Amino acid sequence: MAADQFIPTDPPEEHTDDAAQVPPIPAAPRTPTGCFNTRAIDPGRIECLQILNASGHIEQGMDPGFSDETLKDVHRAMVLSRAFDARMLTMQRQGEMGTFAPNVGQEACMIGQVWPLTKDDWFAPSYRSFGAQIARGWPMDHLMKLWAGYHEGFAPPPGVNDYPFSIVIGSQVPPAVGTAMAMRRAGRSECVVVNFGDGAFSQGAVAESLNFAAVDKAPVVFVCENNGWAISTPLHKQTEVDALAVRGLGYGVPSIRVDGNDILAMMVAMRDACDRARSGEGPTLIEAVTFRMSLHTTADDPTVYRDEAHVDPWRKRCPIARLETLMMKQGAMAEGDGEAIRAECDQLVLAARDTFRAEAAAKPREVFDHLYASMPESLARQQDEYFKRLDRKGIE
Amino acid sequence: MAADQFIPTDPPEEHTDDAAQVPPIPAAPRTPTGCFNTRAIDPGRIECLQILNASGHIEQGMDPGFSDETLKDVHRAMVLSRAFDARMLTMQRQGEMGTFAPNVGQEACMIGQVWPLTKDDWFAPSYRSFGAQIARGWPMDHLMKLWAGYHEGFAPPPGVNDYPFSIVIGSQVPPAVGTAMAMRRAGRSECVVVNFGDGAFSQGAVAESLNFAAVDKAPVVFVCENNGWAISTPLHKQTEVDALAVRGLGYGVPSIRVDGNDILAMMVAMRDACDRARSGEGPTLIEAVTFRMSLHTTADDPTVYRDEAHVDPWRKRCPIARLETLMMKQGAMAEGDGEAIRAECDQLVLAARDTFRAEAAAKPREVFDHLYASMPESLARQQDEYFKRLDRKGIE
Amino acid sequence: MAQLTMVEALNLALDEALREDERVCLMGQDIGVNGGVFRVTKDLQARHGADRVMDTPLAECGIIGTAVGMAVYGMRPVAEIQFSGFTMQAFDQIEQNMARLRNRTQGRYPISMVMRTPFGGGIRAVEHHSESREAYWAHTPGLKCVIPSGPRNARALLRASIECDDPVVFYEPKAVYRAFREEVPESPETMELGKADVFRTGADITLISYGAMIRPVREAADDLADEYGIDCECIDLLTVSPIDTTTLVESVRKTGRCIIVHEGHRSCGIGAEVAARITEDAFEHLVAPVRRLTGFDIPFPYFQVEQHALPETDDIIAAARDAMNWD
Amino acid sequence: MAQLTMVEALNLALDEALREDERVCLMGQDIGVNGGVFRVTKDLQARHGADRVMDTPLAECGIIGTAVGMAVYGMRPVAEIQFSGFTMQAFDQIEQNMARLRNRTQGRYPISMVMRTPFGGGIRAVEHHSESREAYWAHTPGLKCVIPSGPRNARALLRASIECDDPVVFYEPKAVYRAFREEVPESPETMELGKADVFRTGADITLISYGAMIRPVREAADDLADEYGIDCECIDLLTVSPIDTTTLVESVRKTGRCIIVHEGHRSCGIGAEVAARITEDAFEHLVAPVRRLTGFDIPFPYFQVEQHALPETDDIIAAARDAMNWD
Numbered sequence A, B: 001m002a003a004d005q006f007i008p009t010d011p012p013e014e015h016t017d018d019a020a021q022v023p024p025i026p027a028a029p030r031t032p033t034g035c036f037n038t039r040a041i042d043p044g045r046i047e048c049l050q051i052l053n054a055s056g057h058i059e060q061g062m063d064p065g066f067s068d069e070t071l072k073d074v075h076r077a078m079v080l081s082r083a084f085d086a087r088m089l090t091m092q093r094q095g096e097m098g099t100f101a102p103n104v105g106q107e108a109c110m111i112g113q114v115w116p117l118t119k120d121d122w123f124a125p126s127y128r129s130f131g132a133q134i135a136r137g138w139p140m141d142h143l144m145k146l147w148a149g150y151h152e153g154f155a156p157p158p159g160v161n162d163y164p165f166s167i168v169i170g171s172q173v174p175p176a177v178g179t180a181m182a183m184r185r186a187g188r189s190e191c192v193v194v195n196f197g198d199g200a201f202s203q204g205a206v207a208e209s210l211n212f213a214a215v216d217k218a219p220v221v222f223v224c225e226n227n228g229w230a231i232s233t234p235l236h237k238q239t240e241v242d243a244l245a246v247r248g249l250g251y252g253v254p255s256i257r258v259d260g261n262d263i264l265a266m267m268v269a270m271r272d273a274c275d276r277a278r279s280g281e282g283p284t285l286i287e288a289v290t291f292r293m294s295l296h297t298t299a300d301d302p303t304v305y306r307d308e309a310h311v312d313p314w315r316k317r318c319p320i321a322r323l324e325t326l327m328m329k330q331g332a333m334a335e336g337d338g339e340a341i342r343a344e345c346d347q348l349v350l351a352a353r354d355t356f357r358a359e360a361a362a363k364p365r366e367v368f369d370h371l372y373a374s375m376p377e378s379l380a381r382q383q384d385e386y387f388k389r390l391d392r393k394g395i396e
Numbered sequence C, D: 001m002a003q004l005t006m007v008e009a010l011n012l013a014l015d016e017a018l019r020e021d022e023r024v025c026l027m028g029q030d031i032g033v034n035g036g037v038f039r040v041t042k043d044l045q046a047r048h049g050a051d052r053v054m055d056t057p058l059a060e061c062g063i064i065g066t067a068v069g070m071a072v073y074g075m076r077p078v079a080e081i082q083f084s085g086f087t088m089q090a091f092d093q094i095e096q097n098m099a100r101l102r103n104r105t106q107g108r109y110p111i112s113m114v115m116r117t118p119f120g121g122g123i124r125a126v127e128h129h130s131e132s133r134e135a136y137w138a139h140t141p142g143l144k145c146v147i148p149s150g151p152r153n154a155r156a157l158l159r160a161s162i163e164c165d166d167p168v169v170f171y172e173p174k175a176v177y178r179a180f181r182e183e184v185p186e187s188p189e190t191m192e193l194g195k196a197d198v199f200r201t202g203a204d205i206t207l208i209s210y211g212a213m214i215r216p217v218r219e220a221a222d223d224l225a226d227e228y229g230i231d232c233e234c235i236d237l238l239t240v241s242p243i244d245t246t247t248l249v250e251s252v253r254k255t256g257r258c259i260i261v262h263e264g265h266r267s268c269g270i271g272a273e274v275a276a277r278i279t280e281d282a283f284e285h286l287v288a289p290v291r292r293l294t295g296f297d298i299p300f301p302y303f304q305v306e307q308h309a310l311p312e313t314d315d316i317i318a319a320a321r322d323a324m325n326w327d
């Protein structure tokens, strides 16, 4: 007997015999067409935010009214991120860096997500978030140490509250929620922003985190940077849903999609989400839709698995160019300013490289130093053994 | 600056400058009221199914037309489950059983979820699903062995395809999906039903499973038996959402709520979901809304954490009584039949207990037997040591 | 002074910590109104509020992961995992963050947290409820693993673990939870972590153990003295990671013989490590090889047959007599 | 005969298995079009289809859990975890189902599956990409853990692991992936699991190792013979769980001295187990305690300083000379 044999012909009756305390289980609407013929939820109903459209114009009536100074700040941060990115690729190719994960094209997500944060707030980045890390106060030479395999690079610099980035996909998310839970208990109006990718969203730990944040009303903003790819895995192999934001709703976390190449939309959405968090309204999920323009990492060769044709349309959506169009139009930028800022940022990156080169030094004798607050005796014995080894090899 | 300062005053323009291949990111509807002022998804839109209402009447126009024989079968299975339940509690109190988890009140979920399954299909139960296990062909004496701490009890009986129940919450779900993935690859039209609780739905493994099933179009039906409690944790501390079914949609799994105390609704929903699975349409999530009437387990004392007042309204919703009302009305049952069936079921359980008592025997010499297909030499040496120990203690 | 069970002593330690240090908070499944399935957190939510004694959703990875994040912010969370078998669900957060975040941040974020969880067999529980996997923690750099054996040291060690600036896996031998009562002083007590306790001195053989196995070891030592004139030195490790090698080696240098007794699986277990260390450092004093009397390399047997898979008093006696006759 | 790298040899073994046994399937992140991040599964999806060589979502617990379920149905899945550091995400499914479901069902559902994953340091990778946690698997009853050391045995052992009726953790020493080429015969080859390989016989001292450490051990043995006249017997464990105790003990009974070399952490590591077993079974033949030359009990250091945290040839030489002078 098929499902449609029991299609109701009339609207169902209301029940009147349930006690008041019985949860409203068989509430309307009941399906008129069998159980599964309709998807009850239409992902299109997830709200989407774009303010600055792909041609650099503000959608009618949506101008958030950011000052020229603000636009200049975020613009410069985006340009700096891209300059760092390019230099790191070169340094990697020249053998000066380990594996590196570029974020070119994702600068609006990067900068927009940390823009509303104060020093007291926290940011938990993933490995591709270095643009945001720079904006949060991580010196570029410090980040170079990190990518070049020096332990010091992972220590948050003085005055910066943030987590170091997470290498294990998704593993930064539960601690980020925990930090937010601690903030709420401390009664401070601070918040945490945690970044993860479309691939990372498949990790059960991320789902658990949404749930913990929701039930605790933790002041955390989840930023899922959906760049369409997880190494070679395109979104449609990663998940059946089109909008990852839908997932937040399954855990009671208000969720929204944002055009991740639109810095204004990112700033506005993030500011609202952070305000919500700070005022005790709990977590928010922001799906920032963007695109991974370049390699997954320098160890990756995307030509093996994706067609450049997929990338091309996104070139037109460059978040920096889009912002520049707006700034030119509203006079926040003049002809030639772009070049000047780029040159200046390149210089900053080169200066950071010089500092990095001058300072970075392998410290093999420190690898036991930071594991425990006080080193257990048996570990100290291993350290002795290790030091003797270094002595024998003539290593400082 | 607050969110509402950028409320658009006009409907947004359509963009025309995006290349065709650009994913439809900033698609309408954009919010007219700030980012987060509306919950985009209304959990009420999840479909809900009830056929047999709490007074035992079929909702107008929804009669699935099950034959008297079918109703008698499922009724009997429900009564048998309850008889087993009661006897197990007694046996536990008398020291003959280990910790036991009653399912009284959840019989419609239990029986309804396995009713559409054939011998070739698979069922992956949780620890509270013994009613379903009996219906699937697990002899009751076998289940008694299981609960009494004998290894044999966990081995699926010959001819039964199922998983033994899972003690670790949620851990049965990924393998159940894997079995469904294997079925699809084998080209068989079989399906898997996997059962888990409202608490279990907080496990990341369950979220990962929904995603794997969706992308693989695996023939699996997820049954989340939402009985309102996970030990002492009520649903509202477990999650912020009212309808757990919403969660499935975040992974692209069609989802529905069903009145879990309505055997007809369970049968219909499960049959449809299994049909979907068998015909290649992929997974379905069914949230069966019911109530844990009794103890979490015999190790639990619910008076510590919940008010009997929460339980009372549910007494009226007894799934067996509700079905009996219908059966009486439609002549599938006559005055006195209920008593007779209950007595018969009690006898069956007592007979099973006798078999259990006659057969159950601790076999300490077998604990090494089934770990590996062929026992490694070093393990055999440990077994020798263990046998010598038993010899010394005079244990067979 | 009060005569307390281990459960009561742990409850006392938690209550004290909550009272004395506002950074301390508890989290776990059913630890609030219900007081935990073993009642270790009984009444603490009523006393300290639901924000400090939190019932969490049913997700261990979420529990440990968020506890780490609270510790990063400066709190001192004590997270309960209902049974040690379910720590597997949190393994990623334990290994990747709890154990390593301090090291990763070069000491910037100490992870001062405790993961409490009942372990071991002997209570006729179902599968996954009798695990003894302390060797996993001992093999995970960055963690400490502390195992009390009675009410008094349970209370003192738990306080010390909460005060410790490093992450501690506090492994509670559930077979001891209500097995006996012991005098526990009124005023707060702590004990140094990482120090073994020589609770009986002797000349002939060293018996090393911890947790619920201390009882049969003690009984065996008594019987061995009374019936066979074998004089045992008995050591309770109390911390299985880091191991107090010095105390162990000193003892075996004196006795020349050693048995290590534990419930956990043998291969790569604590016994392997203890045997290796003692052999390394006391080789010339050893009269017989260190003997391991441990759980076998099989899943913990179901409760009808679990008893004899655990080392019992007579097994220890037999092993000690064997060791005395070794040649 | 072809000269293959280990990556190519593994690819060959997988291709053969897919061709010869329709129950075999592969699953993992990026193993399809991309051929895996190390290219071990290169071209296999094109050859065998996306249903048999599956790209999975980014969730290790999901990968191992669903692979178990496929094995239950009678398939023989070979699941790749991209780096062994990420097996932590799947620990629950490994310990609770992969290792135990056969036992739980009294043999009714054998779990014939392989979890392949690259392990170890030496390739200048970032944190969590150089883990050596074979001791976790050795401490988990129900698993086997196989570790090849060169292209030829990698191919033979992988075939044997896929054919094995028990779950195998196949731990691939990624430092060896492209380190050298070796003759690999045309026709399929397998090797017995659980058998160590005495690849050099000698009278003075036994060097035990596995994986990427075999190279420095071999070099050290050569140098020790040439420069110091020390005659090493060298053993490649190949299977670290179960350990081939018999072969080890036989050797040490002959040589009286032993060093075990591995990358993994020391405490409760494979070295502890090997040392304990050898001491138990060859005590009277031991001239010196078994020496452990292993990774330290710290997270694997970042790549600027990783090199000296790994045992190198000269460290093995120094340890062997020490052992020869032991008193």
Ligand SMILES: Cc1ncc(C[n+]2csc(CCOP(=O)(O)OP(=O)(O)O)c2C)c(N)n1
Residues within 6 Å of the ligand: A128, A167, A168, A169, A170, A196, A197, A198, A199, A200, A201, A227, A229, A230, A231, A292, A296, D029, D058, D060, D082, D086, D089
């Ligand atoms: C737990 C875990 N599994 C696998 C990996 C290997 N890995 C590194 S990056 C990556 C893809 C991540 O994709 P996504 O989350 O979308 O972030 P994106 O790289 O696009 O920024 C994978 C699989 C990892 N680092 N951690």
Ligand SMILES: Cc1ncc(C[n+]2csc(CCOP(=O)(O)OP(=O)(O)O)c2C)c(N)n1
Residues within 6 Å of the ligand: B128, B167, B168, B169, B170, B196, B197, B198, B199, B200, B201, B227, B229, B230, B231, B292, B296, C029, C058, C060, C082, C086, C089
């Ligand atoms: C991974 C794991 N964590 C904790 C437990 C302990 N435990 C057993 S049953 C249970 C509650 C389960 O609730 P739910 O999933 O709603 O199922 P129900 O008991 O209501 O049928 C808990 C926490 C467990 N068995 N496994």
Ligand SMILES: [Mg+2]
Residues within 6 Å of the ligand: A197, A198, A199, A225, A226, A227, A228, A229, A230, A231, A292
């Ligand atoms: Mg991505």
Ligand SMILES: [Mg+2]
Residues within 6 Å of the ligand: B197, B198, B199, B225, B226, B227, B228, B229, B230, B231, B292
């Ligand atoms: Mg429940």
